[in-house]
Structures are given as structure tokens and as C-alpha cells.
Amino acid sequence: MDDVPAALGSLFRAINGHDPVAVAACFVPEYLNETPVHPSRGFSGRAQVRENWSHILAAVPDLAAVLVRWGTSAPRDPATLWAEWDWSGTRGDGTHMRMRGVTVLGIGSAGAADTGDDAIRWSRFYMEEVDAESVAVATAVERTVGSAP
Numbered sequence: 001m002d003d004v005p006a007a008l009g010s011l012f013r014a015i016n017g018h019d020p021v022a023v024a025a026c027f028v029p030e031y032l033n034e035t036p037v038h039p040s041r042g043f044s045g046r047a048q049v050r051e052n053w054s055h056i057l058a059a060v061p062d063l064a065a066v067l068v069r070w071g072t073s074a075p076r077d078p079a080t081l082w083a084e085w086d087w088s089g090t091r092g093d094g095t096h097m098r099m100r101g102v103t104v105l106g107i108g109s110a111g112a113a114d115t116g117d118d119a120i121r122w123s124r125f126y127m128e129e130v131d132a133e134s135v136a137v138a139t140a141v142e143r144t145v146g147s148a149p
Contacts, residue, residue: 024050101127
């Protein structure tokens with residue numbers, strides 16, 4: 001984790017520390033979240049980050065986040081990075097929860113009121129729940145696009 005950008009390392013530690021206040025502190029106050037696969041789920045503001053993570057960490061108290069890999073689009077845009085995640089834990093009802101996916105993050109100065117490190121200004125969120133059922137690829141394709149004529 002030594003070579004991970006400061007903002008990403010802080011987010012990783014805050015999630016695994018089960019601290020929604022620390023998670024929210026990783027984001028600038030005017031943070032913008034886009035969720036391209038589910039457009040109506042996008043939002044703005046650090047307060048919503050804190051609300052979301054307060055709910056997540058209460059509902060899945062043993063949540064563990066694994067940072068599978070990360071990268072930047074440097075040298076073209078070193079302030080944009082991506083992170084591949086694997087999140088898992090147990091819901092309050094005892095069922096297993098697992099999400100995997102990628103977040104694309106825009107990093108920039110958080111301002112004097114924050115930690116002084118770079119913070120997350122925006123993200124494109126591509127995290128999805130892992131399928132509980134086994135589905136063959138042909139069935140998955142048909143479910144997505146329909147039957148061939």
C-alpha cells in the first residue's frame with residue numbers, strides 16, 4: 001500500500017476501519033458521484049457519502065474492502081485514477097454480501113478545512129453485487145439482449 005495515492009489509501013483505511021466520518025473526509029464537500037449503469041443513483045455532496053457509508057457499515061458491520069489493483073491515466077491525466085475493489089461481509093440477517101467493480105476517481109486539492117492531502121472530487125461508480133446464482137454465459141447473454149430470431 002506504500003505506492004497507493006494518498007486519497008485512495010485514506011479511503012481504503014477508512015472503509016476497513018469502519019469509520020463513516022473518515023470515509024466522508026476522503027471526499028471534497030462538493031463531491032460529485034456518477035453511476036453510469038444506474039444513472040438515478042448519482043448524487044453530490046460529502047454529506048451523502050457519510051449517510052451512505054453510515055448505512056453500509058451499520059448493515060454490514062464486518063465489511064472488508066480489498067483493493068485488487070489501481071492505476072492512473074498518467075502522464076496524460078495523473079489526477080484521474082481507477083481502483084478495482086472486492087468488498088465482502090455479512091449482513092445483519094446473516095446473509096453474505098459481496099460487491100466487485102471499479103471506481104474511476106478524480107483527485108484534487110481538498111482545501112485548508114480538510115486533511116491537507118488530495119481528496120476525491122468526483123467518481124464514476126461501477127460496483128455491482130456479485131451474482132448469487134450460477135448462470136451460463138449463453139443464458140446471461142440471452143437475458144441481457146433477448147432471444148435471437
